[in-house]
Amino acid sequence: MSNAKHFVNPLRDPQDRRLPRIAGPCALVLFGVTGDLARKKLMPAIYDLANRGLLPPGFGLIGFARRDWENQDFAKIVHDSVKERARTPFREEVWKQLLEGIRFVPGTFDSDESFQTLKQTLDDLDQSQGTGGNHAFYLSIPPKAFDQVISQLKKHGLAKRDQRGAWSRVVIEKPFGHDLASANELERRVSSVFHSQSVFRIDHYLGKETVQNLLALRFANELFEPIWNRNYVDHVQITMAEDIGIGGRAGYYDGVGAARDVIQNHLLQLLALTAMEEPTSFDADQLRAEKRKALAAARPPKDIAAHTARGQYLGGWAGGKQVLGYLEEEGISPQSQTETYAAIRVDIDNRRWAGVPFYLRSAKRMPRRVTEIALNLRRAPHLPFSQTDTEALGSNALVLRIQPDEGITLRFGAKVPATLMEIRDVTMDFAYGTSFAESSPEAYERLILDVLLGDPPLFPQHEEVELSWKILDPILDFWADLDTQPEGYASGTWGPASGITMLARDGFVWRRP
Template identity: 80%
Template sequence: MNSYVNPLRDPQDRRLPRIAGPCVLVIFGVTGDLSRKKLMPAVYDLANRGMLPPGFGLVGFARRDWADQDFAQVVHDAVKENARTPFREEVWEQLLEGIRFVPGTFDDDQSFERLRDTIRDLDTARGTGGNHAFYLSIPPSSFEQVMTQLRRHGMTERHEGNWNRVVIEKPFGHDLESARELDDVVSVLFQPHEVFRIDHYLGKETVQNMLALRFANQMFEPIWNNHYVSHVEITMAEDIGIGGRAGYFDGIGIARDVIQNHLLQLLALTAMEEPTSFEAGQLRAEKKKVLAAARVPDRYDLHTARGQYAAGWQGGRPVIGYLEEDGVSPGSTTETYAAMRVDIDNRRWAGVPFYLRSAKRMPRRVTEVALSFKRAPHLPFTATDTEELGTNALVMRIQPDEGVTLRFGAKVPGTQMEIREVSMDFGYGGSFTESSPEAYERLILDVLLGDPPLFPQQEEVELSWKILDPVIEYWASLKQQPEQYASGTWGPASGREMLARDGFSWRRP
């Protein structure tokens, strides 16, 4: 159990702001894009919103010949460029007092001795009380070496009242076996409640609103089942290619990169039963039940699809295909489009297919969950009255235009009975004056508070790999390149055929 209680937050009054207690955040891999674009700006935004205490320290560790002031300038520039809140000099000056940098490599004992001494100095100077969070923004292959160094140099020792936590970025392995090996490495030093696996999608306000939509509104729960829902589509489409990420992406593919974590987590949140509370253990218990009951049907040739983007047009300009990208092998079989049907074998969802789709070089960037409902059993209209009438649908838009759309049929004004499909739309930007915190703000704050509801634990990771691994193995056995699709289109024909066999078609976001 986590014994740390934030003295600045009364647990009896959830309206009070969540403010972290004194602590040090150590970022390994601090020179990477994630740190510059997301982590350091998120830390500043938390400070600017009053969510960080005066006793806070930020330590960067990387292979750079920098002094503290050099690193501080890097943080300053990242904040100026990417922070969501206005730059305020007094906030920056307070944050600056706790910024430190340790140059070194993971195999250098002296570097970790300097890191240990730096953290201890901050504990004294900033009053951080021995509370440390280690953010591993590094490849999983380096985890064991870092863990060994942290243990060797006494940086994870526990004393009465203090805590140590570790933050891991996806991917959580590349299959079930490697995920278990990774957990073995981390669990040597950290207990399960001290390990925070970051899935930034779970930090998005709109993902959390899926729970509010379902469980705070009585109108939806009676129809949230196989009696009324015909199928569910979960889509994450990007309008960009891999850019300069060939070294990471090639050999991994979109299924491992996105479906194993983001989309299966969205599936679990969509399909889960109502938890008894929103405490971490209750949420995880319901998500795990869904993932344990989920499977891709046999005949992967019929119920999965994969593709690779070819040359085409994107945003009115020509773009190259995946195989022409720098660093990609001409014979690469890595998929940039992946789609699959997932069935959930339980009473609520038996017979309802969940279609998961993720791809690059799509016509637009969009992430959404769409529930399509069955047609009414009897329509007292002539065929011409409802010729263009589709099915009712509830669409939860996660990005970029966050909100909810309800699609239904309505009468066209006039003397005749003519029915037309219309949409009722709710957008966060038009309904709330409060700005939504960026996902990493919420997740970093949760780490510092020791508040774990939005972080998947090892069992969820393993269940997700058990769903995906057989599909990946089947694709590998084909020994052929994925089907090509033109950039700027909605993917290969096999993706459309997968739904057509079941009598459905992908909705156009």
């Protein structure tokens, strides 16, 4: 409890910044509690919030799944997940308090009886825990099940404000549709049940500390904002690389692919935050308005064939062990055309960014796990040195590392000691882990707390989802019309040759993170 004051959302109103915002009495219903996300991220995050004193004594946690469990069985699952993966130390007194509000509802999404039991369980928690009718429903389930669950919540009166003024909110995990048409249909169905202000679309990247620090870097420092435009920036690279394959996620991943799974949401959101104009405040509406403007000005490349690339990882050696290729993974068809590597160029048609290409790439089975935003600056217009003095000199770059080892790196040229005048690239590095005594909360801690508080700045609204699909759909349609396998690339490498070529056409190369 004593450290709670250090974990404050920098996007909130300055008057609230000195003190933590603690959620009021409420209950959180987790659909999909048997999945990896719930066990590895959501349950530990809930405990960490409780351990930091940010959840009220009157808090309830309900698991809903097709399991023949009692309350104590689910509590054991939560306990084991917390002990294994929680960020903060396990404290018995915190766990006992959390345990008082843990319940489990067995059932299926099509069962009216199960949802009646859920309603009764929430009513009981309102009485025993004092949750006051405030209920959040977290849909950690396949997208195809969204409609059924939302319809059941409406049917059983769980999706509306009651006479006490209590709230009901729904949390949806990506992907937000399969394309623009399906995203609009999902929005139609969700908005017919929940008010737009009660719909929280989770993009966990927006909860990461470094993503929010991007806004602080730009708008709190006179050093950077004057050069954050086409006059100084040559091109921008946004990369999310994973060193793993699809694991056991064939059922989800095949037919989705890297572009839909990551570029449509995570990377285009990072692009919007990088490219947007300064908001008048960090109020949710103002922040979203500027992101929407940036996405509305963004467009796919004019020559999609030349400025996009897709690939599939092949079997081989990665991370010191032999791994299967994508088409050899269990549950994947040998004819699958799903890409595990996707790279695209995006251009932004406005005064700030005209002529500056943004390159976005996401892939699995890369040499290492890394997510970063790299602003590569233009070279100096004149270098008063001989060519040999600067032959090892690249362009200046400002790099924001989102994960792992969150921080910021600035690359610039400096003279090599004991030489007449030889210049090489050097870096200045800022790392959160060494610069602050406070540890950074996990993204899901921040986002779950914001859901319970009804604090919306970090959650994209449907308009942003729609604009992102408008950028990506033409590329996906072009790839679908090719009706060919994506280009193979060896596991443990930085992708297919076409990914290198698409930048080479513009005279650039990918950074090696």
